[in-house]
Amino acid sequence: MGTWSRFNIASIVLGFGFLYLPIVLLVIFSFNESKLVTVWAGFSTKWYTQLWHNQALLDAAWVTIRVALISATCATVLGTLAALALVRYTRFRGRMLFSGMVYAPLVMPEVITGLSLLLLFVAIGLDRGFWTITLAHITFTMCFVAVVVQSRLLSFDQSIEEAALDLGATPVRTFFAITLPVIAPAVFSGWVLAFTLSLDDLVISSFTTGPGATTLPMKIYSQVRLGVTPEINAICTILIGIVAIGVVVASIVTKQREAQRERDERAAFAQS
Amino acid sequence: MKSLGSIRRSFAPWADPASKPFISVKNVTKRFGDFTAVDDLSLDIYTREFFALLGASGCGKSTLLRMLAGFEQPTSGEIILDGQSLAGIPPYRRPVNMMFQSYALFPHMTVENNIAFGLKQDGMPKADIAARVAQMLKLVKLEKFSQRKPHQLSGGQRQRVALARSLAKRPKVLLLDEPLGALDKKLREETQFELMDLQQELGLTFVVVTHDQEEAMTMADRIAVMSHGKVIQVATPAEIYEAPNSRFVADFIGDVNIFEGAVGGADGGYVRLEGTNGFPIRMASPERPATGGKSAVAVRPEKIRVSRQPPAHAPVNAVQGEIWDIGYLGDMTVFHVRLKDGRVIKASSLNAVRAVEDPLGYDQEVWISFGEDAGVVLKD
Amino acid sequence: MTRVASALFSRLVIIIPYAWLLFFFLIPFFIVFRISLSQTAVAMPPYTPVFDLFGGLSGILEKAREFSFDNYVWLTEDVLYFNAYVSSVIIAAVSTVLTLLIAYPVAYGMAKAPKTIRPTLLMLVILPFWTSFLIRVYAWIAILKPEGLLNQFLMSINVIDQPLIILNTNWAIYIGIVYSYLPFMVLPIYSSLEKMDHTLTEAALDLGCTPFTAFWRVTFPLSLAGVVAGCLLVFIPAVGEFVIPDLLGGSETLMIGKTLWNEFNANRDWPVSSAVATILLLILVLPIVYFQNAQAKADSEGK
Known part of the structure; x- marks a missing residue:
């Protein structure tokens, strides 16, 4: 495809500019000396140091991380099972309903999911707080995991599982010795996705929370409603920084691994 | 003609009524919904036999192989292995191993661990596993590659790892699904002979599925030609080629010319056909089709002579035509001769000398002819 | 491991996630519907009759008589709700079209990019999708404010x-939705364009199409599956969007997600918010089912 026209390049540059400019501005103004977010008054890191003394914020961050760790892990197990059920068992009773329940949460407005889960927790008399948020997060993130793992399973050469069975491994052993290691990268990216979705969620957490369980997005939201402050910019910058570093490192590692693999394959081809 | 196949090796347990089959497929049918993949199929395979299932894609050969491996269960009928019914036995409890078309090597394991995988499932002691793996690596000449991962191997090496892995457990039967399909032509030809030697050396029973007739002819002791879930003919390669039992088999294996006609009678082991192509045919045949019925004779191109002068036996087994096309293939030349009724007959002749004086040219009037034992009278 | 265990294992693969989703996803909808038939009360939980599973069948039937469609009648009487539904659908539709107009050229440019840089572009x-949604919406406040960065720049x-x-107009909401959901539109369009055999365009050009007709008659129809998937991924959640209208739209904006939130958090009227949610769900059922079918079809083709 040698025709990467000026129009193509321009639309990419503009599109990416649109995507990144707000984030870049947000990061820049987190280092603003002034309390006004829109007027540059010199470089400062004082908002970051202030963050360290905001105990409520740190508590909220800790709650958020614990929720995200637990819910992402459970969601990964459930989502992987759901993906297996969808891909491997094409015929079972109620499969239509099942696939509907896996795909619908992907687009379901959060207010509906949040409200319905809250009403469920009230109906069964569960005390609202940390664990209800976690349960809610497991439910909506497991579907994202299922979709990620499912797409890997669809391109999975099933004959390697048959080979394992043929060589005497039971289905259960085959799953743990062959299937899981092969789809592990997809399962891991499913986990990371679930983790960030949980970290990020405001609406569902707000519905399902109870006394004493405030997550970071809830904290940020209540402060944002009072006005834009450099302190919030600073928290956001830290969060963006963590994610950006994580994603960039992960993509560099996969890229290197792929390059290595390509070299290996070329070498194997040359010596044959 | 019956003994042609056994000349290659004096191995023909199927001809001996006293020998017991090792694998018996009995009236097996397999349906997927409305589709019948295997249709009331029966087959016997003997110990140490190299048996090929040959057919176009979708003929049911792979389904049959997968039923032997245990990945599919027959809808009806049963499969008996070494006197034991395989019904309900899952793949991981069967004494058969399979070599997959895609090789199905475990991408996250080294060559060594791939080969050891099946042995570990059996709980074999570590030292024994190491010894067996070393032996297998030596067998397929991959000692240097034991620590590589599959993606670090060439296609031919992967094929050998797959073979070693499926042989490591010393299965009673090795099932091979298009074992050479992914290799290029030259490598495929070499590997055919390696597989045959290996099978002889280890004394195993091989069942191979292939769509490549040349591959089946080269390797197999017997071939089952399949179509639409049924076995059309089971015989040695030579019998399949020289004595096809049906028009389908004659047509499927190699090139063939079919002459149709009405049966005009029979005398002393010969059948006469009043040819619809304008010439009478007299052909040796053990069978005697009913006089007046329709029949057909199949003659392979290499058994048809092309000459300027009519042969002595004309007009029986001889007819005039003109050369329509000439294809020079190096080792032989293929002639397409057009008869008066518009039919085109294929004939080939070996280029045994380097230069022919006054060779046959386009549009020349010629005679095509064949001997009284050159063809086969087809039943249908 | 016995064969029984193996069979059990394969059963569990289905049963565990199935049961989870039934309990935490499907059943809650029925509870929402049931509470939408209740009356508001000053109690905890703030509605009556309270659902009591232990009251036996007769108890449930007894309570069922107290159910009423009053909340739905109330929704039709107050024009505020009707306007909120209509304006949500309109805002979501306009934003979806705007997102498509911006995303398509980007996806097209990415698919045409040299193979080596495509993974980077992807x-x-x-990447923005991984960063917090809330943060990304928040970032726009500082830009769109009257004394914000955009106005400063344009005036300078x-x-x-x-x-x-x-800020605090529908335009801010459009910008917010387009911005937040852009990756959801770009990705499916890109993947359908990237899969496409580029010799198809060459064949069209060879047969006498101008580049534009080649695009319009060949490339675009073939990318339609991606376009539809992208539009659904943007439209459906946008209809019920809360954060964007709340932060960027100001107090005047009518969007049903915000209305529901206020009804629930400020008015503490659980039955009415349940009725609002039920109707929102009914509006979205058709596009959601369509989305599921498209998704399931794409999966079976992937196989």
Whole structure:
């Protein structure tokens, strides 16, 4: 495809500019000396140091991380099972309903999911707080995991599982010795996705929370409603920084691994 | 003609009524919904036999192989292995191993661990596993590659790892699904002979599925030609080629010319056909089709002579035509001769000398002819 | 491991996630519907009759008589709700079209990019998705404010002499939705364009199409599956969007997600918010089912 026209390049540059400019501005103004977010008054890191003394914020961050760790892990197990059920068992009773329940949460407005889960927790008399948020997060993130793992399973050469069975491994052993290691990268990216979705969620957490369980997005939201402050910019910058570093490192590692693999394959081809 | 196949090796347990089959497929049918993949199929395979299932894609050969491996269960009928019914036995409890078309090597394991995988499932002691793996690596000449991962191997090496892995457990039967399909032509030809030697050396029973007739002819002791879930003919390669039992088999294996006609009678082991192509045919045949019925004779191109002068036996087994096309293939030349009724007959002749004086040219009037034992009278 | 265990294992693969989703996803909808038939009460939980599973069948039937469609009648009587539904659908539709108009050229440009840089571009599209949604919406407040960065910039280059009022209008919501959901539109379109055999365009050009007709008659129809998937991924959640209208739209904006939130959090009227949610769900059922079918079809083709 040698025709990467000026129009193509321009639309990419503009599109990416649109995507990144707000984030870049947000990061820049987190280092603003002034309390006004829109007027540059010199470089400062004082908002970051202030963050360290905001105990409520740190508590909220800790709650958020614990929720995200637990819910992402459970969601990964459930989502992987759901993906297996969808891909491997094409015929079972109620499969239509099942696939509907896996795909619908992907687009379901959060207010509906949040409200319905809250009403469920009230109906069964569960005390609202940390664990209800976690349960809610497991439910909506497991579907994202299922979709990620499912797409890997669809391109999975099933004959390697048959080979394992043929060589005497039971289905259960085959799953743990062959299937899981092969789809592990997809399962891991499913986990990371679930983790960030949980970290990020405001609406569902707000519905399902109870006394004493405030997550970071809830904290940020209540402060944002009072006005834009450099302190919030600073928290956001830290969060963006963590994610950006994580994603960039992960993509560099996969890229290197792929390059290595390509070299290996070329070498194997040359010596044959 | 019956003994042609056994000349290659004096191995023909199927001809001996006293020998017991090792694998018996009995009236097996397999349906997927409305589709019948295997249709009331029966087959016997003997110990140490190299048996090929040959057919176009979708003929049911792979389904049959997968039923032997245990990945599919027959809808009806049963499969008996070494006197034991395989019904309900899952793949991981069967004494058969399979070599997959895609090789199905475990991408996250080294060559060594791939080969050891099946042995570990059996709980074999570590030292024994190491010894067996070393032996297998030596067998397929991959000692240097034991620590590589599959993606670090060439296609031919992967094929050998797959073979070693499926042989490591010393299965009673090795099932091979298009074992050479992914290799290029030259490598495929070499590997055919390696597989045959290996099978002889280890004394195993091989069942191979292939769509490549040349591959089946080269390797197999017997071939089952399949179509639409049924076995059309089971015989040695030579019998399949020289004595096809049906028009389908004659047509499927190699090139063939079919002459149709009405049966005009029979005398002393010969059948006469009043040819619809304008010439009478007299052909040796053990069978005697009913006089007046329709029949057909199949003659392979290499058994048809092309000459300027009519042969002595004309007009029986001889007819005039003109050369329509000439294809020079190096080792032989293929002639397409057009008869008066518009039919085109294929004939080939070996280029045994380097230069022919006054060779046959386009549009020349010629005679095509064949001997009284050159063809086969087809039943249908 | 026995064969029984193996069979059990394969059963569990289905049963565990199935049961989870039934309990935490499907059943809650029925509870929402049931509570939408209740009356508001000053109690905890703030509605009556309270659902009591232990009251036995007769108890449930007894309570069932107290159910009423009053909340739905109330929704039709107050024009505020009707307007909120209509304006949500309109805002979501306009935003979806705007997102498509911006996303398509980007996806097209990415698919045409040299193979070596495509993974990088793909990562750059996905990266914002990993960062917090809330943060990304928040970032726009500082830009769109009357004294914000956009107005400062435009006034400094003398394009305008009065600050534009964007924040707290529908335009701010459009910008917010387009911005937040752009990756969801770009990715499916890109993947359908990237899969396409580029010799098809060459064949069209060879047969006498101009580049534009080749695009319009060949490339675009073939990318339609991606376009539809992208539009659904944007439209459905946008209808019920809360954060964007709340932060960027100001108090005047009518969007049903916000209405529901206020009804629930400020008015503490659980039955009415349940009725609002039920109707919202009914509006979205058709596009959601359509989305599921498209998704399931794409999966079976992937096989």
